[in-house]
Structures are given as structure tokens and as C-alpha cells.
Amino acid sequence: MTTTDSTSSVRELIRQHYPALTQSERKFANALLDNYPAAGLASITIVASNVGVSSPTVARMVRKLGFKGYPEFHKALLQELKATGVGPTQRRAKWSSEAPETHLLNRFAQAVTENLQQTFAHIETERFDQATSQLADADRCLYIVGGRITQALADYAFTHLQAVRPRVTQMTSSSGTWPHYVLDMEPGETLLIFDIRRYETNLLRLTEMVRKRGVRVVLFTDQWGSPISSLADFTFNCWVEIPSGWDSSVATMMLLETIIAAVQEQRWPEARDRYERLDELFDMTHFFRKFT
Template sequence: MTVRSLIDRHLADFSASDTRVARRILEKYPVSALGGIGDIALQSGVSAPTVTRFVKRLGFKRFADFQRAIRLEVQDSEASPLALFRKHQSQPAKRSDPDRLMVEQMTGSLRKLLETPTQRALDKAASILANARSRIYLLGGRWSSAAAQYAAFQLTSLRGEVHVLAPQASGLHEDRIADFTRRDVLLAYDFRRYQAETIAFCQTAKQRGVQLVLFTDLDLSPIADIADVVIPVTVETTSPLETLAVALAATDALLGRLVRKLGPQANRRMAMLETLRRDANTPKLL
């Protein structure tokens, strides 16, 4: 297992300080990990002992062992383009079946949702969303807003006080944040290339005390530094375009947990909504 994959595996389980170190290392990996402890600590905004504890959490006894493992990765990666070329040459059938390649890669990405840190992050997020006293706000960027809209549609079936935000609309940024309290939850989707408006909104909202749940990619949005829960997912695919499929699957996993936590409350709400929709679409006799 590579050092990068070790970091990816533990992302959802890191403390806020560990997350800052992880994000700085992943930003320009592997070069960003090959400086001194002091350099990494300074760039991450943490102390040198925090960096030392970070590498120990990854399973390395010393910082030198951590860097040695990365140098070995670099040596291996220098030969990897030729190795991959030869592999593709030996498997022409797979090369001509892009759909199969995409499904296989996607399956591997979905399996990562079963890893323990991600499972714990989903459990924690579900507990936050299940608080009946909280209002839930959902936010995405130009691309990821589709995931936020999907989550909001499903959440509305399960509980009340669900609101989709569009902070790019004039004045909405300040107006919404003015109403935030410590009981409120902000569920944000932010994937590379990270959107400045989304980051700024989350930073200001966090100052108002909201609980922040973040879906992001494995490189981590800057929002991860302040989020209460970080759920990292894969956006890469064999297609030329990145995908929201894994993010939506993780959202479904979160929603499934919420259904189980709410229990009869969710059933009553869904039954009520069905009745209201039926009555609203049935003509009344005059």
C-alpha cells in the first residue's frame, strides 16, 4: 500500500490538525511530503509534534521512515508509465471495452465506502442530521450542486427544515448566514477545482457555529480544515470526465442511516407527504 493510499484511507478519521497536514501533503504530492518536519508544520499551520503524531498514525515509527516510503514510491512511479503501457499491450480486449473498464474502476471506488473510517464518518453525519431541532442547509458548487439538490430532495421526504442554498445569488450569502445558529447543519459538496464561493460561505457559516458535514474528493477541499465530518470520495473515472456517482452513492448510504435513526418518524412524514400530494392533485367538488 502506498503512503498516499494510507492517507486516503484515514482521511475520514483524522482530527482537524491531522486533516490540515494531510491536505497540505496531498496538494503537491509527493514533493510536498519530502521537506523537513518544520516546513510541513509551517505550511500546514500546525506544530512539528503534530506532524510527528500524524506519521505515527499512518503506521510509521519515525518521520524518516515515512519519507523513505515515499521515495520508494517515487522510484516505482518513474517506471510505471512503461509498465502500464506493456500491461495495456498485453490486454487489447480490455482496451477496446471502455465501458467494462469504467465499471471495474467504479466498483473499486464504491468499495472504498466500506472502509472503517468512511463508515464512521457516515455514522457521525447521520447522527448530526437526525437531530429534530436542527435545520439542514445544503450547498454545492457549479458542478456539485446536482448532488446537493439530490440530497435535499431525499431529505425532505424524511424530515422537515431542509433548505438548498445558492450563495452565488445576490445577497443570499449574507441573508442566510445571518439566520444560522449552533443547532443548524450545513451539508456541503465541494470537489476540485474547489469553488471559492463555496469555501467562503462555509468558513463564514462555521463562524456562526453551524455543524458542517463535507463531501469532497480524496485531495480534500480547504473546507476540510473546519468541517465536523469529512466524507472523502473518489471522483476519478476512466472517462475523460470526473463523476459524482460515488458521491451520490455515499449520500445514499448516509440517507439509509438516517432512515434507520429516525424510524417511525420518517414513516409518518412520508405518509403525510403522500396524503398532501394526493389531496393537492385531486380536484375538489364545488
């Protein structure tokens, strides 16, 4: 039995191996995904009893995921839980103690490169294309929102997507205004949401509200996965760790730019016409300096 890939979360391992699971093993897997990772943090007998399966069923499933046994599986869940809750001080201490004796520039370049590789390696092209089609559907409104840190990503997404297609709304950073947006949301519309560790409770509550209205959710999160993952129609996990007290947005931004380009191509030539009309309006305002 080989050990698990240390770069994959337990959630990702379940998704990778799900087709090979038996019906009873899938029952436990589904329960864990619905309440992740809490449903797997007790002893094997307790988690099996809570789901209504046998302990041997749980043991077989974790081995199929690549773990030597339940203790190793349990430890992996605990490590993920610990990683999602750390703040800047703890992250800085971790990197300081493990940092190689090389210049910070090199360590950053290596970390960011690995983040990009892991992020794009874990994207399924079919799901990417489906999410792009959802975001490109201009017959339905698209709402965009971010959190305390990720609001900058939401700003960037809005600036570009509202030029590519009509009916795009950026929700304010104040959660007190969100019910006003939800009030007008219709089934089949889309919410593009950004949530990385430490995950924000108000974003989860917002997602719960919009799902009740039949709104489809496209989530950008980190490699561990926001709790919103269990509610989202499309989830993109972006690797974020760097030698810093802060997480990196490089991989998230790269993926976001890729999706913006894909939406543009899917809507071409409508997007081209919008660009041309937008340039005409900018010319009227003399917003940009002309050199010719």
C-alpha cells in the first residue's frame, strides 16, 4: 500500500477515488464531504456509527484513498483543520522554522511555481468548461463577491467580466447590504464567490441564502477548501502557501485570468462589440491619454 500524495487534501482524494468506492463506502464518503472535515474527526467506531456503516467499511475506504489505516487518515484531517485556522503569525513561524538557507526571492519563486503547478494540475477540463459556460450566460445575471482579503479578486473579476458581458453586479463588501441583492436574484443566475482561509462565516451564510433561491455558485478557494465547497456547483481549489505570514493570490489570479479569457472567447464576437463601444465611451470622457 502506497502512502497518499501529500499535496492532495482528503476531500480531493475522495473525489479522485469515488468511482472505485462501494455503495456503503460512498455513504461514508458523502457524509464526510457534507460535513467536512468534522464528520471524520472522531474514532473509527463513532464515525461509522454516526453514518450507519460498519467500522470495516470505513477502514476499507480510507485504504482505497491511499492511507495505511484510519489513524493516518484521522491525522491528515486534523492537519487540514489546523492549517485552515492559522493566522499570519503562525504561518510566518512555520515558514521561518522550515525555510532553506537560500534567498527569500528564490524561496518565493519556488513556492509560487509549485502553487501554480498544483492548482492547474487539479482542474478538470470538463468542469472548467462547464463553469465558463455558466459565467458566460448573459441571459442571466452574474453576481460577484469576495471577503476581507479576497475582495480585491472580486474587484478584478468584476472589472473584466462586466466588459465582456452584460448583467454583471459586484456586491459590496458590507454583508449588511447582501439581502438587498439576494432579494432580486432569480433561479439559474450565478454567484461568483472568493473565500480562502480563515473562511468567513458571512460568505457561507450568503451562499446558503442564494442556494435556496436556486442560484448557481462558482467558488474560488484554497487547497483545503472553504465550507462553501459543499454548496457550490463549481469549486476551484487554488494553492496559496508561500514563505510569508500571508497566503498568496498568484495561483488564484492566474486561474481567474484564464477563466476571464475563456468567457471572452465563448462570447466572441459579442464581447468584441462591447469592447469597441466601451472604447468609444472612454474616448468621449478623455479618460485615457492618446499619443497619436
